[in-house]
Amino acid sequence: MNDDRRTDARLAELIRSGDSEALGELYDRYAAAALATAMRVVRARDEAEDVVHDAFVAVWRKIDRFDADRGSLRAWLMTVVRNRAIDRVRARRPNMDLEVADERSLLRTGPNPTWEAALGRTAATDVQAAMASLPQEQRQAVELAYFEGYTYREVAEITGVAPGTANGRLRLALAKLRDALSGSTAAPLGSSESMFSEDTR
């Protein structure tokens, strides 16, 4: 476990015990990154700050559900921020249940410690370069999905391709991002955009 993650785990423990200063320390560590994500989605600073505020309050309220052995506190926080930001701008998805979304986010926050350490050393410029190196259609698919909150089926509609193709673009983009930044030895993820069975097409 790297230092950041150990510190985060300790912060989570303190927050769970009701230590508000520990939440303040978590804020000091990640508020700027959280605000960057919120602003990318909602575009307006005041509204983005409201999102960040609400996300940290959610972490405070729900910290008992977080298990540092199973996930990254930073990754969970960032997903909570993203959920709230998208909820603000995606009025056409009125059924988004933030409580459910936060809970499910816990299942998607488990980078392994080695990767987490690499992530901690990764500069924004490196990721920007990796994103810029993606084919335009793959970069667009990732941005529509992550920052605009569209599902892969919606991405497919927007970009005029089959759902399987949109999903394949997301898959290829993430695989390239990962490999570009880690020299990953991850198993090959395929080279075709459309690698889906009929039920996801």
Add this chain to the structure above:
Amino acid sequence: MMNCTTVNELAAAYALGAIEADEERRVAEHLSTCGQQHSDVRSMIEAAALVPVSLEPVAPSAALRGRLMATIAQTPQENAVPATPAQAPQPRAPQPIRSAEPRRPWWQLAPLPASLAAVALAAVVGIGSWNISLNQQLGDRDAALRAVASADAIFAAQGTAGAGWVIESGEQAIFMAEDLLDLPADQLYQLWLIDGDNAPVAVGTVSDTDGVALVTLERDLGSATTFAITVESERVDAPTSEPVLVASLGT
């Protein structure tokens, strides 16, 4: 039920939070029960964590921290951590929690303090072996997962029969427990809600104690202050024994 192939195919969209809610639920359910490693999913989750790193940090206004801390000072945490670890269940038949003879019926005594173990609850939901005992608005484990995920409140129950949780979700309440102590074949656990000094109201029974038990209570929590379980020989209208599991439903 989604299969491994479909889950792997959806890994990137899942990692990015870019699938429909129903698909996400089914992927999560599959991952929580499948014996395969699903390294594709893990890999995609790791890669998705990079996406927000591509943004240059933006310093918040000076006022935001103060506003947040003021809110926190007035915001209770869900399921605050217990001051002491929960007492381990005894390796024998459940005994009444209050063995001394009370001068008042047990349901008029102050409830035991709630100790909270929602992390353990999440583990039970994710990996427990399921024995869904139902009377039955909840039809399946999916519904249970949804209920836990959307819980408005979770109250820990503990006692000599083991440990469990009362989960309030909207107007529905659920009791969930893993591996309650076994009972003789001619006995069952009966569930009660108590509102202050009023008589307990029967809200369900549990007879099969293997794996995870899940019971939708027959009424919502309303203004009830205490949840309790007694051991009975059959379903009864009023408890005939002391409770073996209690949860305080107050704050």
